[in-house]
Amino acid sequence: MTMDDIEERRRRLRGRNWAVFAALIGLVALFYLVTIVRMGGF
Amino acid sequence: MTDITVQKVTGATAGDFIELLKPRVMSLVVFTGFAGMVVAPGHLHPLLACVAVLCIAVGAGASGAINMWYDRDIDAVMARTARRPIPSGRVAPDEALAFGVILAVAAVVVMGLAVNWAAAAILALATLFYVFVYTIWLKRRTPQNIVIGGAAGAFPPMIGWAAVTGGVDLPSVLLFLLIFLWTPPHFWALALFRSGDYARAGVPMLPVVEGPETTKRQMLLYTLLLVPVAAAPWWVGIAGPLYLAGSLVLGAMFVWCAVRVLRGADDKPAKQMFGFSILYLFLLFALLVGEHVMPGGV
Numbered sequence: 001m002t003m004d005d006i007e008e009r010r011r012r013l014r015g016r017n018w019a020v021f022a023a024l025i026g027l028v029a030l031f032y033l034v035t036i037v038r039m040g041g042f
Numbered sequence: 043m044t045d046i047t048v049q050k051v052t053g054a055t056a057g058d059f060i061e062l063l064k065p066r067v068m069s070l071v072v073f074t075g076f077a078g079m080v081v082a083p084g085h086l087h088p089l090l091a092c093v094a095v096l097c098i099a100v101g102a103g104a105s106g107a108i109n110m111w112y113d114r115d116i117d118a119v120m121a122r123t124a125r126r127p128i129p130s131g132r133v134a135p136d137e138a139l140a141f142g143v144i145l146a147v148a149a150v151v152v153m154g155l156a157v158n159w160a161a162a163a164i165l166a167l168a169t170l171f172y173v174f175v176y177t178i179w180l181k182r183r184t185p186q187n188i189v190i191g192g193a194a195g196a197f198p199p200m201i202g203w204a205a206v207t208g209g210v211d212l213p214s215v216l217l218f219l220l221i222f223l224w225t226p227p228h229f230w231a232l233a234l235f236r237s238g239d240y241a242r243a244g245v246p247m248l249p250v251v252e253g254p255e256t257t258k259r260q261m262l263l264y265t266l267l268l269v270p271v272a273a274a275p276w277w278v279g280i281a282g283p284l285y286l287a288g289s290l291v292l293g294a295m296f297v298w299c300a301v302r303v304l305r306g307a308d309d310k311p312a313k314q315m316f317g318f319s320i321l322y323l324f325l326l327f328a329l330l331v332g333e334h335v336m337p338g339g340v
Binding site: 018 | 056155
């Protein structure tokens with residue numbers, strides 16, 4: 001594995017981590033909003 | 043070092059996982075599910091409607107990911123699918139399976155908790171049907187694979203309808219039947235001009251097993267059956283005269299495509315019919331939605 005491969009691997013891993021982070025934040029926001037709606041808050 | 047080796051060494055991107063969800067297939071699934079919600083009697087909070095659409099999209103995508111995991115051996119030998127994330131070595135099979143299963147379970151649970159459990163149950167049924175009945179059981183065993191397996195793709199309007207009404211009614215069954223009958227001519231049109239691919243992979247599609255002439259006759263038969271079923275939403279009162287006229291005109295064009303395929307000697311009419319079949323279904327459901335949202339509509 002060359003240095004370029006290692007750097008590319010890091011870059012892709014970082015991208016995947018950000019995607020998982022965004023999905024988790026989205027899920028938290030979704031559950032919050034759904035709870036408010038189901039409780040009759042809107 | 044080859045491209046594939048580089049990809050294996052460097053790992054998958056987030057985009058590779060998105061590709062596992064078959065976004066292009068997902069778009070039509072989402073649209074028909076959305077249409078089911080729009081035409082259903084009753085009211086659903088806009089946020090919950092968005093959640094329902096999201097769950098339908100994620101559920102469909104998850105089914106696609108599991109399908110790609112199971113079919114990775116035949117995908118590798120077919121030109122159309124060889125560049126998918128698993129056969130090209132960008133995503134490990136185990137990762138794809140875990141990704142698909144987690145998303146499928148999440149979609150059903152969120153649908154049940156946020157919307158209702160009737161819609162969640164149909165979503166679970168659609169996913170299980172696509173994975174176990176179509177992908178694992180039928181696809182490699184019978185030329186009727188996409189006829190029976192096509193039911194999986196016909197569930198979305200029923201899910202959308204159930205999200206609003208909490209149940210299954212005749213109009214939602216008719217929307218299911220519409221997509222069910224549309225699937226064979228749509229898929230066989232593709233199989234006609236990709237029959238070499240399917241033969242090489244050992245998938246017993248109708249053109250491979252019975253030949254192109256039988257396939258073309260079957261396509262015309264299903265297309266003729268589709269025309270009255272496509273008009274049926276008008277009979278049960280969920281569509282107006284604009285939809286009726288549109289469905290008949292589009293149906294006539296679809297039948298004309300099937301006749302051209304039957305008469306044609308080369309792949310061109312089949313390619314055109316495949317393209318038109320997607321447009322046909324999109325326009326049909328767009329008419330259905332359009333009539334409901336325009337002022338003074340159904």
